[in-house]
Amino acid sequence: MTDLLYSGTEDDLRSAVRSLLTDRCGAPELLAAVEAGTPGDLRLWPALASDMGLAGLLVPEKLGGQGATHREAAVVLEELGRSVAPAPYLTSSVVATEVLGGLGARNEAAAELLATLASGECVAVLAVPLTTEPGSVPLLPGLSGTVSGVADAAAAQVLLVPTDDGLYAVGARDPGVTVEPLVPLDLTRPLAAVTLDGAQGTLLAGARDARAALDRGLLAGAGLLASEQLGLAEWCLEETVRYTRERHQFNRPVGGFQALKHRMAQLWLEIVSARAAARNAADALATDSSEKALAVSVAQAYCSRVAVHAAEECIQLHGGIGMTWEHPAHLHLKRAKSDAVAFGSAGAHREALALLVDLPGPDSA
Template sequence: MSDPGNAFTLTDEQRDFRSSVRSFLQHHCPEAEVRRVMDSADGYEPTVWRAMADQLNLQGLVIPEEYGGEGFGCAELALVLEETGAALLPGPYFTSAVLAANALLHSADEVAKKRYLPDIASGHTIGTVAVTERSGRWDLDDLETRAEPVGDGWALSGTKHYVPDGMIADLVLVVARTDDGPGMFCVDDTQALQRRAQSTLDQTRRQAVIQMTATPATRVSASTADIERALAYSAAGLAAEQVGGAQRCLDHAVSYAKVRHQFGRPIGSFQAIRHRCADLMLEIECARGAVQYAAHAADVHPESLPAAAAMAKAHCSEVYARAAAANIQLHGGIGFTWEHPAHMYFKRAASSAQLLGDADHHRRLLADRVGL
């Protein structure tokens, strides 16, 4: 679907695809539905999850056809994530279809791919990745969870914090410390895990604490470099989601500035408001360009992905935070109320900034990649 020779111009097929995703989300994920699901026990709507798989095959978008997916690239995934970010889609789409799927795809383990990816692609399995511990850091040298060989398998001991969608996941990919460095392990018997919901600022993206005590697991054939590449790919996807949220914040602010009057005129006619919105538009377009470059790197120049993804995630985290704050401020008093959706975007911006590492973390990764 994508055209590597013209990476930053959408094809007609891509525009039609994005339009289909947007229409789907407008129908299935309006603000009232987001609020309802936010208050539900599991934090997602199973009927919408099934429709995403059955109607648009979104869960398997980047999974190759040989594993039951659609075989599209990161360019198409970025379009989907921009739309889900704009709609504040609650649930495990990013966690399962991006984070978990790519952890497996970037491994060298054909057995694990054939076993788990078809069910992730169909939506029958919800996967997640458990990396962070009490510190909340996404550094692979900060692991305390331990994996020990036991007979033909492995046993995991330790506690993972801030595991996205950890309460509802059917498959948990745990990154743990071994004698030969970090490794990745599959736990598909979630009854062997002790899980509890973790309090979160963003109610549209649930997290959990997962405790393991000699928990049986299967090792995935993945090197440290494989795990880091998978996290970089997911960071590029998360940056696309952040751009979608930032754009929706700007759209809300501009719409309100056109109808809110003070001193007999729309507040959007005041120079300070106009300049603020123009500055945000420029920042968001720059952020979108960073995402497009990262997606292009993932599809065409994978050796450039780690640096491109780090740059995109660091920049988009800050742009989304500024856009969400400006949206509240430009709405005035109503923007601070529970009834207005501005606070939901502000909370998503804050949580997404920490997921997969904050801006400083990614700047350090970028500095390491370019040799600074």
């Protein structure tokens, strides 16, 4: 039977990550950085990746990583979701790392790049739109063309570029490569348009091997994104409960009014279910379960809606202060909305789920 409870090691990891994020990425610091357009100045990544060694959680020990599992990575993402931290952990330490790991231990070029990622010295991102869902990777006709909506491309040193010929590793600052920042809804997860024009790269794998590795990376990204959404939703509920206990109206805490109690209780029930779905997806990925695609689609189909609902309730139940830029609730709503379309929308995952359980919808009949 799958154990969805957190282990002592996972609890310790959570405490360490939360302590770091509280010190480096508290609400005042994050709001000031976003307002100034410089969230990268918080310098979270060196502390997370190198000092704590989190960049190498999913990298084997023989390559300098921690040799941990997706369960531990999920705990890190829960905390990153709580603080909506501007760090390329999901894109580099999960998606790109899983793509490279899927190329096999005998792939020397991929192994060398994995070791560099594990050290925290390098950030690599997969050059596909953030909205790309597992099993539908767009391919460039060689190292030429433009890919828009690539998350964390501006912070990357290496781009993993899927082409008709296979998967290439391309230096993000090499000649023939242009990374143009875009203005995203969620300023804590920057997007960019990547244009390749006569660029040179290292071929990591042919088309067939690349396809399997790409699907592996995107599936891991979608599955662990659910943990980020879980952490975000938990913060929204906890912050709302705290505020409604302190905010008084008619000489009593507003949290004591039955209508608000019911809304928060309903949200709590949704978050409990989201935690089960997210943990199940992380465990299925960690154990390489034959039903991992099913677990991931269930988690994404459910957790996306819960995160958005939690963020909306957080803003509404905070009243006037929740609608201001001075309160961090708007950052959580923007991250929730952005996450809702990342690695496939909830609708796309419901369609995938219907196919996996052989239960096509009316339009497929």
